[in-house]
Amino acid sequence: MRPRRIVSVVGTRPEAIKIAPIALEARRRPGLCHRLVATGQHPALFDDALAGFGIAADDRLHLAPPDAPRADRLAALEAGIAAHLHRLAPDLVLVQGDTDSARAAARAAVSLGLPIGHVEAGLRSGRPDRPWPEEPNRREIDGCAALLFAPTPGNAANLADVAGIVAVTGNTGIDALRIARPALPVPAPPIPGLRQLLVTCHRRENQGERLHGICAALRRIADRSDVRLTLPLHPNPAVGPVIAARLGDHPRIRLVAPLDHRAMLAAIRDADLILSDSGGIQEEAPAFGTPLLVLRAETERPEAVAAGHCRLIGNRPDRIVAEAGRLLDDPAAYAAMARPGLPFGAGDAAIKILDAIELWFGAAPGKHRQRRKPAMSPGESRPPAGA
Incomplete structure (x- = not known):
């Protein structure tokens, strides 16, 4: 046959x-x-x-x-x-x-x-x-x-x-993570007293005026002396140029080109906290035990929220700042989310x-x-x- x-x-x-x-x-x-x-x-x-x-x-x-x-x-x-x-x-x-x-x-x-x-x-x-x-x-x-x-x-x-x-x-995204994980670069030594935040944002519902509001919230978070934000710029012309114009001059915000799969996985692993509206990151962050604040009001991946790895916070600037501050300032709240899990399969x-x-x-x-x-x-x- x-x-x-x-x-x-x-x-x-x-x-x-x-x-x-x-x-x-x-x-x-x-x-x-x-x-x-x-x-x-x-x-x-x-x-x-x-x-x-x-x-x-x-x-x-x-x-x-x-x-x-x-x-x-x-x-x-x-x-x-x-x-x-x-x-x-x-x-x-x-x-x-x-x-x-x-x-x-x-x-x-x-x-x-x-x-x-x-x-x-x-x-x-x-x-x-x-x-x-x-x-x-x-x-x-x-x-x-x-x-x-x-x-x-x-x-x-x-x-x-x-x-x-x-x-x-x-989910085959967890298979891909498992395959790529052994080849990830060795993590850089942490900088004492500095938390690394990873941010991605590109959804249509977060564009236009909402994106301006999200950028304003990120500036307020980056004004803290104990954080540094890394933000890969999405190639969408309605997203990348807006973020670059609004955040490119902040000394604690690092704007980078889009990351390949392994580099993104390493960034998720090495971050202390993630803010994102990405679907894939909602699957990958729990596997590394990195807390994720989802910049959306609803998600098609509720399993990560139910398991306590992610939290839906929407896109209102005041809430973004408040939720990030809660995890940065409350060790117990942070520890409750910073634990590895596999709500989307074992690979x-x-x-x-x-x-x-x-x-x-x-x-x-x-x-x-x-x-x-x-x-x-x-x-x-x-x-x-x-x-």
Whole structure:
């Protein structure tokens, strides 16, 4: 029997990081042939992210300029991906997360009658507009996927109304962290009396006037003599230039270029406190035991909040300053959050995902398309790739 063909269609740096463990694990399975297709949504950052795992895209489509109107970009993505999938004729199309590339790939697969596997399925913020367009994207993808790989039981519960098969697998972002962790640089010696804060901010709901308010709060925090802030500048022109103009002259704020995966993981590990609206950091910070204040009013990753690793504080300047000050000045409050944990899995999600796919491929023809929501928990018959 020929190997079953799986095509992963991905476009952004976070997608590359989270699909890489699946690509590595698929190499170890002779019954699978995995192909990685890059849509060109984040070309330079995407390639750098994959290079950190020793892999590269098999196909590069370069379908739409990043500055094109979103509607035009989505149409070009969907048409170009559909044409490419038609040529490849895969047995399964994998998409990761909730980006426009993932949505376009799912729509393209549907148009061709190809089954879809959704990696990181079932995330919900409860607000259709926050984050936008991620929340509507993920709901649409979940609705048309044959296989839904939910990181947590809570994510699986959010999929009660979909027709696909749901498997609770953990999050491949933790797999990527586990693979990269041994190669992280040795931590620099701490500076006595100085706490290191890491800040990232890029969400659409935190842009415009809200971003100005967040910057004002960060200046107030940086006025403390016992802190230093490091802030990687997001490449979005609505974010990076604004932050640089508002914060670039502060002596205790260090603005840096976007960090690659390993450098970001090292920064998360070495920080005393993180302020961020990033989804991925909500998964990674708990693994290092670094307290995280989430600059959002809601999150699609409530598991980290429930476990006490993260705290939702929104984007009002006074609250940002107050919550940061509480953790910096109250040792007990800080210690309650500064403990490692793994609410998003132990780093074996890729194994569970591919076990579920192989089980699905082995089902009697057609039956997998009628089954509804049996929670599949395939056994861990192999050690994680890279272990």
